[in-house]
Amino acid sequence: MRIALVGDVHGHFNWLYRSIQKYLPNADLILTTGDFGAFRSVEDYYSTKIPKKHMDHNFEYNLWKDKIPVKTIFIGGNHEPNGFLKSLWETQGQFSKLTDNLFFLGYHGATNIGDTLLAGISGNYSPKNFERARKHLDIRRWRHFLKEDLEYIRSLKSMDYLMIHDWFQGMENYFKCKFVNCLSPQLRDLIIEKKPPFVFAGHMHTYINLKLNENTRFISLAILKENTKIIEKFEYNNHEFFIFG
């Protein structure tokens, strides 16, 4: 199975599927690590916090009209149409289907890829909201990952791949943090405890590929660009991974 790993798409679906068709036309699956940007229209901006620079969704590639050429699984980032994702989460739960070939793994979720397990946590860290229950949060706060999401991942026996959006405590050397406590110690502890062989992340728009410890390799993906292409490959089990950046 050939799997494309792609970072924040921010609604540039035309760039995404053009790049895949050009560089990996026989891809079986695309995994993308949040800030996917499945806005149906500008109306969906109400339920998120989104800077102007990411409000340039041109809706050129219409997720609901154009055929999605490759099965795509995404987690949420901190700039998503949370009103829409909430309705999917409440009606379909994990692995919600948006349209043919397009799936939201959920605010937390897991799914099999062949005989491996992919788990995921959407959103970024907010120390102030971490202990709160999602159902009590304002819709714009659904962009954060919470203790309840980490508890779900903790309940899984094991996993092969963990998709996250935000980084975690310990990665400060690679990122200039403007705030106190901007990276999550809880997420770091979860990764150490659950020992996923691979963690895939987005959010920082930076490509990093390093061994976190003897159990886990951490791959942070670059932001999707117009000319995104394959920058590295690796294999795990029967899966061939192609890192786009």
Ligand SMILES: [Fe+2]
């Ligand atoms: Fe982000």
